[in-house]
Amino acid sequence: MANLREIEAFLNEQLRIAEIPDYSGAVNGLQLDGAGDVRKVIAAVDASLPVVEKAVAAGGDLLIVHHGMFWQGTQPLVGPFFRKIKCAMDAGMAIYSAHLPLDVHPEWGNNACLVRDLGIEPTGTFLGSKGVDIGIVGTVDTTREALARKLEAVVGGAVHVCPGGSEAVRRIGICSGGAGSEVGEAAKCGVDTFITGEGPHWSYPLAEELGINLFYGGHYATETFGVRALSEVLRSRFGVAAEFIDHPTGL
CATH class of the missing domain: 3.40.1390.30 (NIF3 (NGG1p interacting factor 3)-like)
Known part of the structure; x- marks a missing residue:
């Protein structure tokens, strides 16, 4: 208790x-x-x-x-x-x-957990909002196809890919949830691949025009990590029982 x-x-x-x-x-x-x-x-x-x-x-x-x-x-x-x-x-x-306080947490946040589970080496942050960077930038040495399969395994579901960039993936930007509208800002940061949950229709053709890969892993699916991590932290620190309730939206 x-x-x-x-x-x-x-x-x-x-x-x-x-x-x-x-x-x-x-x-x-x-x-x-x-x-x-x-x-x-x-x-x-x-x-x-x-x-x-x-x-x-x-x-x-x-x-x-x-x-x-x-x-x-x-x-x-x-x-x-x-x-x-x-x-x-x-x-x-x-x-x-x-919400955002959990997204940006360097250890328990949705983005930090995604980066860790995908085996990406974090090198910085990006997508500033009111003085706070929300997303994480990192490096990896893989292919677009291999990264798509890895992301599917991590989020436990289908990943929609816009193959707007090169097949070789080296520099990735990650921002969970509904950050697809930030594809332009991601491109300005020099990433060749941007991973998020979902985005507006126009984010796909814009990614093609900008020449970067855009992965939609699902808004819900990319944001289960932070609350799971928090519950485990509380279990360990306070000796309480913990359980995750999965109630996906499919979005």
């Missing part, structure tokens, strides 16, 4: 919640208070109603997500939103969310 306040303070400090700017609807940090004692941590990508229901059924005292409850902004406590809040509150389950 662990104390919710101690876990919250640890996460706030380690993820630099107060320092890293984000979209206003992210509302990073503790979004819903809980009963106070944490025996089991549940990790998931989205704080959707089905996920909250699954987390309560699994006996979770704390749900940690990447996309929190307020992405649509201020809304009345009615319908599914009310049921979601009521479900968690009736169970005494707290909800904690970390």
Whole structure:
């Protein structure tokens, strides 16, 4: 058993919640208070109603997500939103969310985990947002085909490839989630291959014009790593049980 306040303070400090700017609807940090004692941590990508229901059924005292409850902004406590809040509150389950603070974490972040699992040697960061670089640049010696197969194995699903660059892959930029619209910025950084989750239609033809490879590994699939890592850190540090709830969107 662990104390919710101690876990919250640890996460706030380690993820630099107060320092890293984000979209206003992210509302990073503790979004819903809980009963106070944490025996089991549940990790998931989205704080959707089905996920909250699954987390309560699994006996979770704390749900940690990447996309929190307020992405649509201020809304009345009615319908599914009310049921979601009521479900968690009736169970005494707290909800904690970390969006960009988790993306950029050098050890537990989505991008750091992807770089490590893909065997890429990190050399720097890129894609600055309000003074904070979100993506990671690294080097590798492989082929486009081999990298696609490796990425499929890492994310556990299909990868959509725009073969706009060379077959030989040497310098890679990675930014999980929906960063496909940043393909132009990635090209300016000198990468020959850009890996992200998803992007708008125009990002594919633009990658071809710019002469770089563009890999879409899935928004959801590329953002399961950070919350998984956090749950394992909390398991080790605080002696709590931990479980990941997989609720893919297919996007």
